[in-house]
Amino acid sequence: MNILPSLSRLKFLSPPPLNNTTAAASFPLPPPQTHLQYSFKPSNFSLSATLNSQESASAPPSFTDYDEEETYGEVNRIIGSRAVDTNRGPGMEYLIEWKDEHTPTWVPSDFIAQDVVSEYETPWWTAAKKADETALKSLIESDIERDVDAVDQDGRTALLFVSGLGSENCVKLLAEAGANVNTKDKTGGLTALHMAAGYVRPGVAKLLIEMGADAEIEDDRGRTPLELAKEILNVTPQLQFARRLGLESVIRVLEEAVYEYAEVEEILEKRGKGENLEYLVKWKDGGDNEWVKGGLVGEDLVKDFEEGLEYAVAECVVDSRQGVEEGRKEYLVKWTDIEEATWEPEENVDPDLIKEFENNL
Numbered sequence: 001m002n003i004l005p006s007l008s009r010l011k012f013l014s015p016p017p018l019n020n021t022t023a024a025a026s027f028p029l030p031p032p033q034t035h036l037q038y039s040f041k042p043s044n045f046s047l048s049a050t051l052n053s054q055e056s057a058s059a060p061p062s063f064t065d066y067d068e069e070e071t072y073g074e075v076n077r078i079i080g081s082r083a084v085d086t087n088r089g090p091g092m093e094y095l096i097e098w099k100d101e102h103t104p105t106w107v108p109s110d111f112i113a114q115d116v117v118s119e120y121e122t123p124w125w126t127a128a129k130k131a132d133e134t135a136l137k138s139l140i141e142s143d144i145e146r147d148v149d150a151v152d153q154d155g156r157t158a159l160l161f162v163s164g165l166g167s168e169n170c171v172k173l174l175a176e177a178g179a180n181v182n183t184k185d186k187t188g189g190l191t192a193l194h195m196a197a198g199y200v201r202p203g204v205a206k207l208l209i210e211m212g213a214d215a216e217i218e219d220d221r222g223r224t225p226l227e228l229a230k231e232i233l234n235v236t237p238q239l240q241f242a243r244r245l246g247l248e249s250v251i252r253v254l255e256e257a258v259y260e261y262a263e264v265e266e267i268l269e270k271r272g273k274g275e276n277l278e279y280l281v282k283w284k285d286g287g288d289n290e291w292v293k294g295g296l297v298g299e300d301l302v303k304d305f306e307e308g309l310e311y312a313v314a315e316c317v318v319d320s321r322q323g324v325e326e327g328r329k330e331y332l333v334k335w336t337d338i339e340e341a342t343w344e345p346e347e348n349v350d351p352d353l354i355k356e357f358e359n360n361l
Contacts, residue, residue: 073100075112078120080145082106083157089186090155094120095145124150128158131167140177148179155186163204164195171204175211182214189220193254197225198232202249215257226254267297267305272347279305313337314350317357331357 080095092109094117109117124146127135136158139146149157159179162170171192175181184191190198193213196205205225209215216224223231233247268289269280277294279302294302318341319332331349334341346354 073098073102075099075116078112078116078144079104080147081120081150082147083149083151084108090151092147092150120144121150124158125152128161128170129165131162131165131170133167133169133173136162136170136173140173148174148177149183151186155184157183157185157192159183159192160185160190160195163192163201163208164199166196166199166201166204168203168207171207172211175208181208181211182217184217184219189218191217191219191225193217193225194219194223194228197229197250197254200232200243200246200250202246202253205250205253209253209257215254224254224258226251226258229254264301267301270294270305271345276347314353317349317353320357 076097076099078094079097082093082095084091084093086108093106094109094112096105096107096112098105123135124139126132127139140148148159151157157179159171159174159181160183162174181193182191191213193205193208193215195201196208215226218224219228229247229250233244233251236244236247238244263284265282265284267279268282270277271280271291272278272294278291279294279297280289281292281297282289313336315334315336317331318334321330321332321343322328323330323345329346330343331346331354332341333344333349333353
């Protein structure tokens with residue numbers, strides 16, 4: 001079916017890049033952790049494996065960063081967390097409440113015994129990987145400060161998990177709590193919107209866009225969520241009707257975020273060939289003329305334009321230069337039926353004429 005409407009009703013907000021990579025068929029969502037393996041991690045300060053289960057007052061207003069030269073006492077508990085950028089990508093630091101008189105200290109996760117971290121993090125990730133709205137809400141509203149943009153070992157946030165699972169309530173809860181709707185994981189550069197597209201969650205995709213998600217962010221393979229959804233649709237068997245319908249719904253949602261609607265007055269020019277084919281479009285609303293990818297132009301408009309073209313015959317290439325766009329070359333073409341030579345992009349010029357020109361240099 002023709003997914004995009006005719007260009008007579010379509011206009012770019014900004015043109016998305018064309019990509020020819022193959023679609024990823026799935027996105028792994030790790031299962032919730034069902035039990036803990038307790039172990040101690042050696043360091044130059046002592047960390048307790050047993051945390052105080054009693055509630056304490058909120059963290060003091062002042063605290064310090066961890067100093068490897070200083071000696072610390074036993075851990076009372078973790079009272080806060082924050083996502084940080086490290087030389088290995090996204091990571092975590094935790095605000096440690098000590099049993100001695102030390103000021104609460106921000107400590108990188110690498111310096112904290114895993115059983116201590118697990119005691120703090122397991123409820124959060126279990127709730128995220130089950131899309132448990134009640135549990136997430138309780139943790140967000142607890143007296144222990146928690147970064148809703150906390151990342152796991154793959155750089156994924158709770159928002160990415162609940163988006164893939166299709167929980168609109170959890171998405172809204174996290175977004176309203178301040179979660180960054182455009183965070184990318186470190187294993188593939190996927191955003192929550194990519195997860196919604198890949199897992200066929202049109203309702204989540206619509207909600208994320210309403211919450212400010214950028215539909216034109218690319219993953220590490222150069223794909224926007226829209227391009228990803230189209231790629232998956234292309235490899236989805238025709239017999240999987242429900243999945244195909246869901247993907248088409250996702251695509252419509254994402255197209256509405258990328259395109260605005262306006263009427264085309266006419267196609268003025270074309271350039272390029274094959275995947276690089278573009279048309280210069282004049283809009284009826286008076287907007288600036290725009291070069292639009294050929295695949296996005298309505299067939300009826302293209303047919304009318306092509307039928308009205310008068311084709312000129314190139315005689316030879318007489319000069320060359322670097323084009324306005326970096327890396328693009330242009331050639332000065334002499335025509336048999338046009339008096340004045342014109343500069344043309346390389347893709348519009350016969351390769352044999354280019355070869356002949358360069359051999360004569």
